[in-house]
Amino acid sequence: MLDQFDIALDPTFAPVDRGRLIAALGEVLPASALVTKTEGMRVYESDGLAAYRGLPAVVALPRDKAEVRAVLKTCARLGVPVVARGAGTGLSGGALPSPGCVLLSLSRMSRILAIDPDARTARVQPGVRNLAISEAAAPYGLFYAPDPSSQLACSIGGNVAENAGGVHCLKYGLTVHNLQAMEIVTLDGEILTLGGEAPDAPGFDLMALMTGSEGLLAVVTEITVRLLPTPSHAQVMLAAFADVRHGGEAVAAIIAAGIIPAGLEMMDRLALTAAEAHTHAGYPTDAAAMLLCELDGDERDIAEELARVAAICETAGATQVRVARDDAERRLFWAGRKGAFPAMGRLAPDYYCIDGTIPRRRLPDVLEAIERLSAEHGLAVANVFHAGDGNLHPLILYDANEDDGIERAEALGGAILELCVAVGGTITGEHGVGREKINQMCGQFAAAEIETFFAIKAAFDPAGLLNPGKAIPTPARCIAHGAMHVHAGKAPFAHLDRF
Amino acid sequence: MGRCTSTPERRPLPTSIVSETGNLTRELAGRVSAASAARTPLRIVGGDTKAFYGRAVDGDPLDVSGHAGVVDYEPSELVITARAGTRIEEIEALLAQRGQRLAFEPPILGPESTLGGVVAAGMAGPRRPFAGAVRDSVLGVTVLDGKGEALRFGGTVFKNVAGFDAFRLMAGGLGCLGVLLEVSLRVAPIPAAELSRSFDLPWRAAQARLTGLMRRPLPLSGGAYDSRRLHLRLSGPAGAVAAAATGLGGEATPAAFWDDLRHRRLGLLRTAPRLWRLSVPRTADLSDLPGPAIRDWAGAEVWLDSDAPAEAIRRLAAQAGGHATLYRGATAGEEVFTPLPPGLLALHRRVKAAFDPAGVFNPGRMYEGL
Numbered sequence: 001m002l003d004q005f006d007i008a009l010d011p012t013f014a015p016v017d018r019g020r021l022i023a024a025l026g027e028v029l030p031a032s033a034l035v036t037k038t039e040g041m042r043v044y045e046s047d048g049l050a051a052y053r054g055l056p057a058v059v060a061l062p063r064d065k066a067e068v069r070a071v072l073k074t075c076a077r078l079g080v081p082v083v084a085r086g087a088g089t090g091l092s093g094g095a096l097p098s099p100g101c102v103l104l105s106l107s108r109m110s111r112i113l114a115i116d117p118d119a120r121t122a123r124v125q126p127g128v129r130n131l132a133i134s135e136a137a138a139p140y141g142l143f144y145a146p147d148p149s150s151q152l153a154c155s156i157g158g159n160v161a162e163n164a165g166g167v168h169c170l171k172y173g174l175t176v177h178n179l180q181a182m183e184i185v186t187l188d189g190e191i192l193t194l195g196g197e198a199p200d201a202p203g204f205d206l207m208a209l210m211t212g213s214e215g216l217l218a219v220v221t222e223i224t225v226r227l228l229p230t231p232s233h234a235q236v237m238l239a240a241f242a243d244v245r246h247g248g249e250a251v252a253a254i255i256a257a258g259i260i261p262a263g264l265e266m267m268d269r270l271a272l273t274a275a276e277a278h279t280h281a282g283y284p285t286d287a288a289a290m291l292l293c294e295l296d297g298d299e300r301d302i303a304e305e306l307a308r309v310a311a312i313c314e315t316a317g318a319t320q321v322r323v324a325r326d327d328a329e330r331r332l333f334w335a336g337r338k339g340a341f342p343a344m345g346r347l348a349p350d351y352y353c354i355d356g357t358i359p360r361r362r363l364p365d366v367l368e369a370i371e372r373l374s375a376e377h378g379l380a381v382a383n384v385f386h387a388g389d390g391n392l393h394p395l396i397l398y399d400a401n402e403d404d405g406i407e408r409a410e411a412l413g414g415a416i417l418e419l420c421v422a423v424g425g426t427i428t429g430e431h432g433v434g435r436e437k438i439n440q441m442c443g444q445f446a447a448a449e450i451e452t453f454f455a456i457k458a459a460f461d462p463a464g465l466l467n468p469g470k471a472i473p474t475p476a477r478c479i480a481h482g483a484m485h486v487h488a489g490k491a492p493f494a495h496l497d498r499f
Numbered sequence: 500m501g502r503c504t505s506t507p508e509r510r511p512l513p514t515s516i517v518s519e520t521g522n523l524t525r526e527l528a529g530r531v532s533a534a535s536a537a538r539t540p541l542r543i544v545g546g547d548t549k550a551f552y553g554r555a556v557d558g559d560p561l562d563v564s565g566h567a568g569v570v571d572y573e574p575s576e577l578v579i580t581a582r583a584g585t586r587i588e589e590i591e592a593l594l595a596q597r598g599q600r601l602a603f604e605p606p607i608l609g610p611e612s613t614l615g616g617v618v619a620a621g622m623a624g625p626r627r628p629f630a631g632a633v634r635d636s637v638l639g640v641t642v643l644d645g646k647g648e649a650l651r652f653g654g655t656v657f658k659n660v661a662g663f664d665a666f667r668l669m670a671g672g673l674g675c676l677g678v679l680l681e682v683s684l685r686v687a688p689i690p691a692a693e694l695s696r697s698f699d700l701p702w703r704a705a706q707a708r709l710t711g712l713m714r715r716p717l718p719l720s721g722g723a724y725d726s727r728r729l730h731l732r733l734s735g736p737a738g739a740v741a742a743a744a745t746g747l748g749g750e751a752t753p754a755a756f757w758d759d760l761r762h763r764r765l766g767l768l769r770t771a772p773r774l775w776r777l778s779v780p781r782t783a784d785l786s787d788l789p790g791p792a793i794r795d796w797a798g799a800e801v802w803l804d805s806d807a808p809a810e811a812i813r814r815l816a817a818q819a820g821g822h823a824t825l826y827r828g829a830t831a832g833e834e835v836f837t838p839l840p841p842g843l844l845a846l847h848r849r850v851k852a853a854f855d856p857a858g859v860f861n862p863g864r865m866y867e868g869l
Contacts, residue, residue, distance in 0.1 A: 118710045118782045141714065163660045174658065176667070177635050190842045197780040198821030199627065199799045202837045203847055203865070204676070205634050208667035212660045229716040256575035258598055258688030297716070298739035305736065357656040359576050391658045429658035437661075444661055448648045455853035456663050459846065472662070 001406065002435050003052035005099050009477040010469035015100060016078050018057050024078060025060060025102070028070035033108075035059035044103045047088045047095040048150070049436055051352075051406050056083065056097035063108050065185060065221040072219065073189040075102055081465045082187070084215040086126065086158025089150040091353060092434025094162065094214050098469050104219065106157050112136050113222070119197070120227045121180050126157025126220050130164075133225060142227035145172035148430070149338055157220050163212030165430035167263040167337075170388035171296075172228065174430070176211040183222035184210060187461050195224070209456070214432050215467040217460040231296035234262065236330045237306055239313040240287035240320040244268055247289035248363035250316035251387045254293065255360065257312060259305055263294040264388030268367070270347070271340050271382040271395065278343030281336025282329070284320055291318075291387065292337055340384045341395070347382065348397035352409040356420030357429035360390045369419055370394055377412040391429035392420070418443055433471045441471075442478035450475065523566050524649065524680060530561060531678060532647030535857040543674040543861055545584060546611030549620050551827050553673055553864040554835050564613055566680060571655070574599060577686050578638060578655050583615025583679040590614060594686055602630040602687040606763050615679040621671025624761035625721040625732065628781070628796045634670035636685045642669060642677030645855035655683045668850070674861040675869055676854040692740040693720070695757065696749035698729045702786050702794070705729035709797050710782055717743045722797035723760055732757055760795060767791055771804035773828035775812055779821030788815075802826075813837055836865060844869075 005012075022036055035041055036058050046053045057080070062068045075082045084104045085095040097103050110127035117140035122133050130151040133144040147166035148154055154164070159175045160182065172178070181195035194207035201207070210217060241247040247266055254261065267275065267283075272290045276283040283290060293309050295302045310321045324330035344351040358366050367383065374381040374396075385392040394416055398409040417427040417440045427433070427440040441450070453472045457464065473481070534541050540558030544550075567584035574597040581590055587607055594600050604624030605617045618640075621633045639653030653659060653666035668676060700708065702724060709722050709729070718739045721732030730752045733740045759765040767774070779785055781799040789812070790805030799821075805812060809825065816823035822837035829835050839847060844866065851858070851869055863869065 116782075117714060119780055120713060141716075163664070165658055169658065173631070173635065176664070177631060186846075192840075192843055192846065196820065196822075197783075198778040199796060200621075200632065200671070200778050202822050202824070203839050203843065204668050204672055204850060205621075205670065206668075206846070206850070208634055208664055209850075211664065213663055217663075229714060231716050252575040255577060258691075260688065297718075298736060298742060300738035300742075301736035304738065357658045359573075359578075359656060361573060361575060386658070389658045390656055424654070425656055426654055426659040426661045428661050429656070430660060432660055433662075441661065446650070448644070448646075449650045449652065449662070452644065452650055452665065452853060453663055456665065456850065459849035459853050 001052065001410070002438065003054055003093065003096060005469055009474060009480055011464050011474065013079055013081055013100070013465070013468070016080050021078060021080055021102070022058055024074050025058060025071065028074055029060060029062065029067055033061045033063065033067065035061065041103070044085065044088070044105065045097065047085070047090045047093060049091055049093040049096070049434070051400070052093040052096045052435060054097045054099065056101045056103035059103045059105060061105050061108050065183070065191065068104070068219055068221055069185050069189045069191065071102065071104060072185055072187050075465060076187045076189070076463065079463065079465070081468050083467050084161070084219050086155035086161065087129065087153050089154040090158060090162060090432060090434065091355070092428070092432040092436040094432050094434035094467070094470055096435050106155065109221065115140065117142060121224050122227055123222065123224045124156055125222060126155060126160070128156050130154050130156055130159055137227050138230070141230050143230050144225055145178055145228050146175045149341070156223055156225065160211055160220050160223055161213065161215050162430070162432040165386070165389070165391070167265060167386060170264060170386070171260050171262045176208055178226045179207060179211060179223065180226050181224040182207055182210060182220050184218040184220050186218045187463065187465055212432070214434065214471040216457050216471055217466065233299045233302055234294060234296040234330070235302050235306060236292055236294040236324050236333050237309060238283070238322045238324075238333055239291040239293070239310075239318040240284040241289045241291070241317060242287065242319050243317065244289040244367050245364040246317035247291050248367065250291060250313045250318065251363065252360050253312045253316060254309055255388065257308060259309060261293045261309075261388060262296040263292065264386070265292045265337055266290065266385050266387035267337065267340060268383040270380065271384045274343040274346050274382065275336045275340040277346055279332070279336040279339045281332045283336055287319065292333055337384075344382060344395050344397065348380070348399060350398050350400045350405070352396040352398060352406075352413055354392065354394045354396065354413045354416050355428050355431040356417050356425055357389065357391045358420050358423050358425035360387070362423040362425070363387070363390065366392070366419060366423060370416055373412060373415050373419070377408060377415070379408060379412050381412070386429070389429065390425065414440060435470050438470065438473045438477065439481040441473045442481050447475060447478070450478065527561065527563065527566065527678060527680070528643055528647035528649065531643050531645065531859070534559070534859045535645045535647070538857050539859065540862045541859050543678055545613035545616035546586070546609060548609035548612045549616060552620060554829070554867070555831070556861050556864045558862065561678065563615060563678060564611070569593060570681060576655070577657070578683055579686055580655055580681060580683040581614050582681050583613060583618075585614045586610065587612045587614055587617050595689070598689050599686045600689050601684065602636050603627060603633050604630070604761055605633070606761055608763065614682055618670050618679060618682050619672060619674045625723060625757055625795055628722070628799060629720050630687065632670070634667040637666055637670050637682065638685050639683040640666040640669050640679055641681040642679055644677050645857050645859060649680060650677075653683070657685055673864045675851055675865055677860060690734040690736065692737040693732065693734040694740060694744055695721070695730060695732045695752035695754070696744060696747045697731070697752040698749045699727060700729050701727065706798055713781070713797060721757055724794040724798065725766065730756060760793070765793060767793060767804040768802055771827070773804070773806060774826045775803040775805060776824045776826040777801040777803060777812075777816045777819075777821060778824070779816060779819040783819035783821065785815070785819050809833065839866065
């Protein structure tokens, strides 16, 4: 398991006496902002990827940017790694403490600083919950669009670190498309503003680079997000298919017809059956696959586009097409989808969620290949995915109490991710590389590309202290993993025609 | 009433859209690595339609316009991948055949304008506040780094968070970080209906009107102000556009207005010898300007024809919460872009060195020493 850091394969740092570290942090933070007892630190030993665990040397809970800066400067001076953490809902082990690190929790910086309805922006601290922004904007008829499934709990700082998506990003974009400005603190204590109140800022687009950088470049201490006017109407349609392939074809045809749904989600038989048992959403449990298509905007346009979507689905072979009767049923359809992950508890003691993206047209082939891999590895896979974006979430069902349960699940997960790369996709659509997918990075990127990532990191963090061992694999790790990109050691441009 | 766009007829795509340019890639890579070894600056050239933009670069021209051709286009994926030397007009024509377009509406300053130049310049048209910037549409790039090594960042799918988003840095990077070889762009469907309305209003009243409209879920796709008139463009499904147009009232705006604004042919955009571009919050109070102006991006992009001292114009933009670019007409050695604070400039230099350690790509085009 990758929660064990390896001195031969991961960045390592000279050990620092724990007492000395705590004393140094005690000089810049009040005692209430430090957690040093093991029981207190247990809360921080893992994030949403609960199979990976490790204790930090100490947990710091700064209340403002001055305290963040003081912690970073102290760690830089002592050469201690720093792992920043938001709400800890991440699914890739990005907030897993590395050995001897200071776990920097931004949870106490949780104030909404300003909402400007005329500028359609909200200025917030990183610990503010995603959903809290939309709730605060609602009285003005505005909302914050990116809505990861964990939006009730996840923090905006974590969303920025991961470039979080959600079910509506096909139409409204990812986190990176909905940011206006951010304030960052670098390891050497410099406070910089990226972006700004204007639509753009002079220089390179470092705000875009920071977004999705998984805590490896700097710590974000303030974020200005863009808000959108809440659409006047929304409606959802459910379509059932006797063959997963037909569902995949319907998805491609909807997009090709020039329709951009607000959400376009698909579930296979195993997933929708479990979701139905869990939520009683009225899903067609005899179907091989089910599509949920949400459209928002003007009421008449929705009616017209729903009719077009229904016709497309029927042409693709839908056995049933149903528009939600009313708003209550619309919410119920979505509740089933959003409850699909917890519903897996009915099928197996544990599930392991995978997060690859593929070109939409490869959907039917990839689903068939996943079915083959599932049989080969002897583990069932339920498929839930953001079909409109080609973002798959295969859920591998396993039992952690079996001796090699998690290892077998990880092996199947790795094979699925390599399949995603092979068809022209990516190993992670929205959950991040974190610790979990660090080996698969070696398959997606060539050695020279990984070298450039480290050079970018060094431009911000020359000592490499921010979230070491995450997101970018060392060359040693790639060699050991044995999946070094085919490009390595071959003709310099062999990978140009990978499309 | 403005114009309506009908669904274009479907023609098959050209069968051989991919051509072999392996030799040209190798030649470009060889020139880059030689330049790095000798520390000889390179001036990267596509169609050379925006040579006026940015500080002057004294370097050997590196012509990438021959590295052209569409690599992959599948409308149902909403993605087009093309070599950087491909003419942007060719890409737009290909997309239009399938009822799609580039969301960011790039200004095209000449028929030679290339995809690589459009991405590197990072300029967007009137749709920018409603459909995003150039970097929002870039899904992936292949670039030559300073060693002449071809690197691929991002990919061809919209949701992709593996690795740092180095590809977004290339949008608006003015070629200072690498030589673009290939770019994948997300594309958008052409909406069923599009029309424009205009109103005779002083700027303050027009700004208040824009602010109110921007708070509502309307299918706006353009908001500009020129010669005492506010122009609004609506794009989207027919019902929403018709309902919004009825609610707005006003008079028709000729369709050519948006094209002229987009391609920077409108009035002072074409004629001003010294043309400033101010990027400001659209709600900022900037009614008192030292010269005639055209306002785009719902008021956030101000084109100003003025001989006032650069410091005065930069101060004005800064006070409004934005920055000013001397888009055209800088004298030799004059700063074009608003200077960065020292810490941020130092970070820019380190980021550039990560891609281009010898500093050969368009040195000084953005800032001195970058």
